[in-house]
Amino acid sequence: MAVSEIIGAAVGVILLVIVAYVVVGSTLFAAETVTAAQKDLTLQQEARIRTSFAISGIVYNESVIHANITNTGTEIIGDFKHMDVIVYDAGLNNYQNYTYSTDTPPTRPISWGIENRYNEFIHPYELDPGETYRIRINTGSSPHWFQMTTANGVSASAFVG
16 A cells, blocks of 8 residues: 555656646746747837938829938838838828839839839848938829838828929
C-alpha cells in the first residue's frame, strides 16, 4: 500500500510541474506578445510624427488636377499604393476615393498617380525628405477639394481652383 501512495504522490507532483510549466509558459508568451505589440505601436507613432508633406502648385485642366507634393518631414514616403486620395466633387455633391495607378502619367478615370519624379536618382520611386513629385488626379466634372493621406495616417488637403 505504501508504494501506491508514493506513486500517486509522484504522479501528482509531475502533474503539478506540467501545469506550472504550461501556466508560466502561457504567461511569458502573453507578456512577449504584448511587449512586441507595444513596440510596434511605438515605432508606428514615431514614424507618423516624422512624416509630413505639403501640397502646392495646384492646376485644374479638363477634369485633371495637377499638383506638387513635397516631403517636408524626415520620413521617406514610398507606399503610394496604400495612400488615399479623396476628392470632393461639387457638381455631384459627394466624396470619391481615388485609387493609385502605376501608369505614368495615370490615364484611368477616378485614379491618381505620379506624373513627374523630377530627375530623382536617390531611392527611386520613394519621396525622400525635401523631394517633390508632380501628381495627377483624374477627376470628374467639378472637383472642389482633395485630400491625400499616407499609409501611416498623415494627411494634407487643398482646394482646387
